Amino acid sequence: MRPLWLLSFFALFIGLSVGLTDVRRRGILRLFEEPRETSFFGAYVSIWQNSMVAAYYGDNGFVGAVRVYEIVNGAWMLKQKLTAPDGRPGDNFGWQADIRGNRIIVGAAFKKIKGVKRGKVYLFEKQTDGRWTQVKSLVGIDVQQNDAFGYAVTLGENEAMVCAEQGLTEESASQKNGAVYIYGRSGGNWVRKQIMRGDNEHDQFGDDLRYAAGVLVVGAPFAESGTPTNTGAVYIYRKNVATGRYVRESRLTRPDSFTNDNFGTSNAISPNGTFLLVGSDRGPGPNDVNQGATYIYRYMNQKWQFFQRLGSVDGVAQDRFGYKNVIGPDFLAITAYKHSFGTAAEAGTVYIFRENAQGRWIESQKERMQFPHAGDNLGVTMAANNHWLVVGAPRADIDSEDGNTDDTGLNDGALQLFKIWRPKTNVVFLPRLKELSNIVKYKYSTNTPGRVAIRLTIYRRGTTTNPVLVRQKPATKEEGFDQVFVNGGGLQRGTVYDLHLTIRMRSNNKVLLKKVNGAVRYVG
Numbered sequence: 001m002r003p004l005w006l007l008s009f010f011a012l013f014i015g016l017s018v019g020l021t022d023v024r025r026r027g028i029l030r031l032f033e034e035p036r037e038t039s040f041f042g043a044y045v046s047i048w049q050n051s052m053v054a055a056y057y058g059d060n061g062f063v064g065a066v067r068v069y070e071i072v073n074g075a076w077m078l079k080q081k082l083t084a085p086d087g088r089p090g091d092n093f094g095w096q097a098d099i100r101g102n103r104i105i106v107g108a109a110f111k112k113i114k115g116v117k118r119g120k121v122y123l124f125e126k127q128t129d130g131r132w133t134q135v136k137s138l139v140g141i142d143v144q145q146n147d148a149f150g151y152a153v154t155l156g157e158n159e160a161m162v163c164a165e166q167g168l169t170e171e172s173a174s175q176k177n178g179a180v181y182i183y184g185r186s187g188g189n190w191v192r193k194q195i196m197r198g199d200n201e202h203d204q205f206g207d208d209l210r211y212a213a214g215v216l217v218v219g220a221p222f223a224e225s226g227t228p229t230n231t232g233a234v235y236i237y238r239k240n241v242a243t244g245r246y247v248r249e250s251r252l253t254r255p256d257s258f259t260n261d262n263f264g265t266s267n268a269i270s271p272n273g274t275f276l277l278v279g280s281d282r283g284p285g286p287n288d289v290n291q292g293a294t295y296i297y298r299y300m301n302q303k304w305q306f307f308q309r310l311g312s313v314d315g316v317a318q319d320r321f322g323y324k325n326v327i328g329p330d331f332l333a334i335t336a337y338k339h340s341f342g343t344a345a346e347a348g349t350v351y352i353f354r355e356n357a358q359g360r361w362i363e364s365q366k367e368r369m370q371f372p373h374a375g376d377n378l379g380v381t382m383a384a385n386n387h388w389l390v391v392g393a394p395r396a397d398i399d400s401e402d403g404n405t406d407d408t409g410l411n412d413g414a415l416q417l418f419k420i421w422r423p424k425t426n427v428v429f430l431p432r433l434k435e436l437s438n439i440v441k442y443k444y445s446t447n448t449p450g451r452v453a454i455r456l457t458i459y460r461r462g463t464t465t466n467p468v469l470v471r472q473k474p475a476t477k478e479e480g481f482d483q484v485f486v487n488g489g490g491l492q493r494g495t496v497y498d499l500h501l502t503i504r505m506r507s508n509n510k511v512l513l514k515k516v517n518g519a520v521r522y523v524g
Contacts, residue, residue, distance in 0.1 A: 021330055022448060023352055023389055025370055026419040029054065029069070029076060030398040031412060038062075041413030042392030047383040048099040052076065052390065054415055055094030055106070064093030066106050068132055076388075076417065080132050084108060084122055093122070100155035102126035107150025107162070113139055119149030121162050123190065136190045140164055140181055149181075154209040158185040159193075161216060163206030178205030180218055182246065194245055196237070200224045205235070208266055213273035214239040216246055219264030225253045232263030234278050236304060250304045252297060254280055263295075268325040274299040277332065279322035292321030294334050296361065312336060312351050313363050321351070324382040326389070329420060330354065332361060333389055335379025341368070348378030350391055350418075357508050364507070369393055369416055378416060389418040423448045425503040425513045430481070433499065433520045438487035442501055445479040453506050456484045461496040461519060468497065474506065491522045 031041050041056035050071040059065040066082040082104070084093045093108040104124040111120040121138040143149045143164050152163035160183045177198030184193045198205025198220055208219030216237040223233035233253050237246035254263040266279035276299075281292040292315070296307040310332070312321050321336035332353040339349040352365035369378050373396070381392035394413040427444040446452050455472040459465075469489035473482060491497065499517040504510055 021328070022421040022423075022451075023328075023331070023333075023365060023367060023418045024421055025367060026417045028370055028398070028417060029415040031056070036412045037410040039413055040394040040411055042381065042396075042415045043394040043413065044094065044096050044381045045383045045390050045392050045415060046098045047385045047388065047390060048101065049385060051099055052383070053082075053097045053099045053104055053106075054392075055097040056394070056413055057092040057094040058411070058413075059094070060087075061089040062092055063087040063089055064091055064095070064108060066094045066097050066104070068099075068104070079130070082106065082124060082132060082134075084111075084120075085134065088112065090117075091120075095150060096153050098154045103155055104132060105153045105155050105160050105162075107153040109148040109151040109165070111150070113143075116145045118143045118145060118147055119151065119164065121150045121153060121160070123160065138162060138181075138183060138190065140179075141192075147179075152206055152209045154211050156211045156216070159183065159211075160190065161209050161211060163209055163218075165204050165207060177201055177203045178207070178220065180206040180209065180216075182216075184244070196235075196246070196248075198223065203233075208264060210267050210269045212269045212271050214241075215249075215269060215273035217267045217269050217276065219267050219278075221262040221265040223253075223264070231261045232265070232280065234264040234267060234276075236276075252278065252304060254278075254283065254295065255306050256283075256309070266322065266324045268327050270327050275327065276304065277325040277327065277334075279325050279334070281320040281323040283322070290318045290320060291315045292319055292323065292336060294322040294325055294332075308361055310334065310353060310361060310363075312339070312349075312366075314366075315339070319349075324379055326382050326384045328352075328384045328389060329386050331364075333382060333384065333391075335382055335391065337377045337379035340374075341372075343374065344368075344372045344376070345374040347372040347374060347376045348380075348393060350379055350382070350389075354508075367391075367416075367418060369396065369414075373397070384420070387420050389420060391416045391418070421447070423452065423505075423512055425452060427454055427501050427503050427513060427515055429499070429501065429515065429517045433517055436486070436491075436497070436499070436520045436522045437524065438485055439483050440486060440499065440501075441481065441483045443479075443481050444475055444503065446475050446503065447478065449476055449478050450474065451506055452503050452512065454482070455500075455502045455504060456486075457500040457502070458486065458489070458491065459498045459500065461498055463498075464500075475503070487524075491524075493522055493524045496521050 040058040044055040052069045057064040068080045069076040091108040091111040095109040096107045109119045123136040124132045140149045148165040151165035180196040182194040203220040203223040205220040210217040218235040221232040236250040238249045262282040263280040268277040276297040278295045294310045319336040319339045324335040326333040337348040338346045350367045353361040354364045376393040376396040378393040396414040425446045430441045458469040471484045501515045503513045
C-alpha cells in the first residue's frame, strides 16, 4: 500500500477511504545504565527510514546525549551514543535533534560560548564503517545571551535549519522576536546562507521547524495577529530554485483564534509538501481552556487552504491536545501529553485519526503507555515511518527489573513503541466453479479478524454494475472456511454470471483483495 503522501492529490481529498493500518503497542525503549535520574530520555525523537535518534538533554547533569537506533531483525537496536566533545553541565545537548539520510543535527540550546549562554548546534555524519562522527559545530555569529540558538533544528537536502528562539531583529539590539538560520553545505563546509526573523517581539519565531520538498514551515506560537493577542502563526517559505533562497509564501493563523492559543507550537508536513498539520495546544476546546486542537491545511491552486479542525472526543481542560502532530502512512497521530485518565493524572494519550469515505478525518483509536502512571507526559515528542510510531514520555519512571513505570519521581524517561500493522488477507473459491448450484464455498485468512468482511457479489457476465446478488459475512477468525447460500437471490437458471469475492474493511468498506470466478452457469 502506498503511503498517504504518495496518493494522488485528487484521491486524497475527494473522498478516498483509507485506514488500512492498525497501530499496536509494541514495548518500550529505556535507559538501563545508572545513573539515569532526570535524564528525560525520550524528550525528542526523530526517525528517518530505519534509523532513529532519541535525545535526552538531562543526561549527566544536563550535559545531554543522543542515542542512535537502527532496525535489526525487526527490532530497534542501540547503535551508538552521541555526545558533544565540549559538553558541560547545563548545555542541554539534545534539546532537539533530527536525522535525515546519513546526517544528524543536534541542538544544545543553552550551551555557553565564552561564558555566555547562547546555544550551539552539532552536525554528525555516518561513516563507511557505520559509526557517526561529528563533522561540524555551528554558532550564530550575532547570537547573544539567552537567545537559545539550537532551540529547534531540522535538516533539508544538504541544508540545516536552526532556530534561535529569542533571536534579535536586525533593527533592534533588544527586541527578541526569534530567528531562523539556514546553513548550506558548500565545498565540504557549512556556510550560513540566510536568516529569517519574526515580525514582532516575543513571537518565538522558529519554535517549531519542519521541512519537506523545498517547503520550510516555521512555527511562531506567540505571534500577534491583532486582537486577541498572542494567538500564534505559522510561516511557510518555499525555496526559489534559481537563487537557493527561501521566500515567504504564506502566513497562517487559526481560523477561530483566542488569546494564547499557541497556534504553530507543533507542525507536520507531508513529504510532498502539500498536506499540513498545525497544533494549537493551548486553544480552547468544547469543554474548556487549554484543551487544544489541530488544524489541517492543504496546498491547492497555489495557496494554502484550511480544511478541517481536529479535537479529541474525551478531551477536557488542560489536556494540551495538539502538542505534537505526525502524518503516518494512512493516519494522523496527535498527542495530548497532559491528558488524564483514572488515577493517571497527566499520563498522556495519543489519538489516531483516519479518513472516512467522505474525506473527513475521524478519531478512530487512542493509545497510552504500556504501564501508565501519573506524570508520564506521553506525547511530548513523536515520530513515525511506514512501520513504526514512536512516542516519547520523558517523565516516565522506569523500573529496571520489569520495565514498569514505578512513579518514583526519577524522570528517567522512555519511548513507547507502536508497530504499524497492515492487513494481510487472502480468499479463494473452493472449488473454482464452472457451474453454480445454491452454495459458494471459500477459504479465507486475515491478520485482522473482526475488522474485515468477505463479500460475494454476482454480476451478469461481462458487467460490473447493477449486481444481481450481494451477500456479506464478517471474518471472525484468522483463517477459516465458510459458505454463502445464493438461492432466492434472483438468479436465473441457465444464465452465465461472474462471481466476485472481496475482502473489505468493515469500518469504511475499503476493498483489500478481490478474486473473480468468471463465466459460471447457474444451474440452481
